[in-house]
Structures are given as structure tokens and as C-alpha cells.
Amino acid sequence: MTLLTLNAMQTNIEQYAVLHDVTLTVPEGGVFVLLGRNGAGKTTTLRSIMGLWRPSPGSVTFRGEDISALHTAEVARKGIAYVPENMGVFGGLTIEENLILATKTGKFDTARLNRIYDLFPALKTFWGKQAWSLSGGQKQMLAVARAIIEPRDLILIDEPTKGLAPSIIDAMADAFREISETTTILLVEQNFHFAKSLGRDMAVIDDGRIAHTGSMADFAADKALQDQLLSLSA
Numbered sequence: 001m002t003l004l005t006l007n008a009m010q011t012n013i014e015q016y017a018v019l020h021d022v023t024l025t026v027p028e029g030g031v032f033v034l035l036g037r038n039g040a041g042k043t044t045t046l047r048s049i050m051g052l053w054r055p056s057p058g059s060v061t062f063r064g065e066d067i068s069a070l071h072t073a074e075v076a077r078k079g080i081a082y083v084p085e086n087m088g089v090f091g092g093l094t095i096e097e098n099l100i101l102a103t104k105t106g107k108f109d110t111a112r113l114n115r116i117y118d119l120f121p122a123l124k125t126f127w128g129k130q131a132w133s134l135s136g137g138q139k140q141m142l143a144v145a146r147a148i149i150e151p152r153d154l155i156l157i158d159e160p161t162k163g164l165a166p167s168i169i170d171a172m173a174d175a176f177r178e179i180s181e182t183t184t185i186l187l188v189e190q191n192f193h194f195a196k197s198l199g200r201d202m203a204v205i206d207d208g209r210i211a212h213t214g215s216m217a218d219f220a221a222d223k224a225l226q227d228q229l230l231s232l233s234a
């Protein structure tokens with residue numbers, strides 16, 4: 001079943017046309033990976049879904065409803081969470097305070113909190129520590145935990161592996177695999193190794209246009225296409 005559709009989305013930032021014609025269908029369940037070179041338009045695509053930029057013309061449809069005109073808070077209330085590239089955690093607040101602020105009621109649901117502890121044990125260990133003192137990987141875990149502290153249907157995650165050590169990236173992949181059993185993930189990545197271990201469906205964006213869509217298995221097997229669209233061998 002289709003969860004999210006981007007229909008011929010064009011996004012301008014100031015006088016620049018950044019997305020020209022982004023059309024994409026994200027099915028419900030699993031991890032959908034959006035790949036692309038630096039500056040291709042990946043972050044702009046996520047921000048356009050969240051209502052942080054306005055596509056015009058074009059639209060965003062979530063569970064069949066046009067959400068393009070909604071404010072970001074309303075998009076979030078529809079069940080979409082966003083983990084931006086800079087993670088958006090509050091450095092001066094503890095892990096507990098960062099998570100409390102991400103709840104609707106200011107109270108934790110015990111089952112959800114226990115699930116977060118299982119996914120990211122370091123968050124339990126460092127519960128009372130201020131976020132600025134955490135490692136890059138732990139901050140990323142906190143950012144993802146904030147996104148799932150309430151029930152969500154879709155999480156948009158922007159380059160979560162950037163600057164992280166390989167062992168942390170493996171732990172992140174395991175967590176994403178588990179999260180995606182109940183919540184669809186739209187993952188923007190440049191780390192192809194990480195992305196291919198997770199994605200079922202994928203797309204490549206290039207210069208503000210979708211240059212390829214298909215299954216990750218097919219794309220992973222096509223070295224020539226990877227070289228052409230991602231310049232992996234460059």
C-alpha cells in the first residue's frame with residue numbers, strides 16, 4: 001500500500017529552482033532509501049515533505065490526503081517525524097529532558113521507553129547526561145529516539161551515518177531494521193554500503209530530479225548505474 005506520494009514537486013529556495021520535478025511513491029513498511037550526490041536535492045525533498053519549504057507547483061500526499069499546504073506542526077501531527085542532518089537535539093538538556101520535550105503530554109509511555117532502551121542501550125546508561133557530552137553516535141541515537149517516542153507512521157532521516165565510526169553504523173543499521181518493522185523509514189544517505197543493507201525500495205535524485213527508482217537489490221547489482229548516478233568510482 002502507498003504511504004507517501006510526491007507529485008511533480010517543484011521547490012524554489014529564494015530565486016533558485018532546487019527541485020524541478022520530483023515524483024516518488026513510498027510504500028508502507030520497511031526502509032525506502034533516497035540516494036544522491038552532494039547538493040542533489042535530498043534534504044530539500046525531506047524539508048518539502050515537512051512543510052519547511054513549499055513545493056509549487058506539485059504536491060505531497062500522505063495516506064491519500066494532500067498535506068502540501070499544512071504547517072510543519074500539522075504535518076508532524078499526521079504521524080510524520082523528521083530527524084534532520086544536524087540531529088536537532090538540545091545540547092544543554094539531558095537525554096531524559098530531550099525525550100520528554102518530544103512527547104505530546106510530557107509523560108513517557110513505559111512500553112515505548114523500554115523499546116528505546118532496548119534499541120539504544122547507551123541512552124539508558126547516560127540518561128542523566130547533557131546531550132552535548134555524548135558521542136556523535138549517541139547524539140544520533142537520541143535524535144532517532146525523539147522521533148519514535150510517540151507512535152509514528154513515517155520517519156524521515158537525513159544522513160544519520162555522517163561522521164560515525166563503522167561499529168556505530170552497524171548498530172544503527174540494526175536499530176533501523178527493527179524500527180522499520182513497525183514504522184516506515186524514508187532514509188536519505190550517501191553511505192551506499194549502509195543504505196543497501198537496509199533499503200527495499202530506492203530512488204536516486206540528481207540535480208533536483210528523480211533519476212532512477214526501483215528495488216535496492218537491482219540497483220546494488222548494477223555497478224554501471226551506480227557509477228553513473230552516484231559517481232561511486234570517482
Ligand SMILES: Nc1ncnc2c1ncn2[C@@H]1O[C@H](COP(=O)(O)OP(=O)(O)OP(=O)(O)O)[C@@H](O)[C@H]1O
Pocket residue numbers: 013014016018036037038039040041042043044045190
Ligand atoms: N537555504 C538555501 N539557500 C539557497 N540554496 C540552497 C539552500 N538550501 C539548499 N540550497 C541549494 O539547493 C541544492 C540542494 O541542496 P540539498 O541540501 O537539498 O542537497 P542534498 O542532496 O541534501 O546535499 P547534501 O548531501 O550536501 O546535504 C544545493 O545546490 C544547495 O546549494
